Ligand code: IPE
């Protein structure tokens with residue numbers, strides 16, 4: 001991170017979280033408050049997302065992960081779901097080149113099941129391929145993602161691979177998650193004044209610092225991300241130990 005920018009933001013460049021996860025919530029309420037359709041709120045969320053991405057690049061984050069569609073969001077009215085599928089596809093088509101130019105590496109986590117339109121899956125694959133060799137920030141979109149589904153999928157693959165029970169440990173489970181390379185987020189930010197996880201990154205968030213803001217997602221800007229990082233830097237992380245202990249290694253536990 002640029003030292004001058006860090007100073008002006010009162011952010012300690014030596015303690016920037018490596019991975020920030022965000023729950024982009026409140027689009028529907030933002031729209032309703034303005035007498036608009038819920039889907040207009042999703043559309044307005046695009047500007048928020050790309051401003052937050054710029055902020056993440058300013059901070060020099062290694063990883064940024066956003067929750068775009070949960071395994072529970074299929075419960076919404078069919079036309080909202082259809083909008084979200086088309087909207088996410090169009091975002092990828094319209095924005096991937098600029099992300100690529102900024103050196104961002106794109107990834108996706110979630111279930112690639114029959115409900116996700118093939119065209120969207122194709123755009124995801126194209127975006128991954130396009131940005132595969134980029135060395136900048138990894139930007140992961142959690143789409144048709146559920147933390148429980150991720151753990152179920154991991155267990156199924158562990159069993160399919162005939163891994164003996166005594167070889168199953170935290171390190172092994174991590175290898176079977178959707179993106180084995182993804183480090184655990186140190187900071188999770190959720191907008192819209194909802195104080196819950198909603199099935200996001202259940203395994204990965206074990207020791208994350210949680211920051212909640214009342215701001216509705218379409219009003220979110222990079223300054224809110226900076227606020228969250230300042231809040232993060234004011235916390236004492238203990239990981240079960242005393243004072244600023246190091247995070248525990250995901251090591252095997254002998255019986
Ligand atoms: C978050 O905004 C976007 C998605 C879940 C896709 P919401 O659509 O949940 O907005 P609220 O929470 O109803 O206001």
Ligand code: IPE
Pocket residue numbers: 023024025026067068069070073194196198
């Ligand atoms: C979480 O928000 C999922 C996404 C932001 C994609 P929701 O709006 O779906 O969560 P709940 O229903 O308030 O728990």
Ligand code: MG
Pocket residue numbers: 025026027
């Ligand atoms: Mg919501």
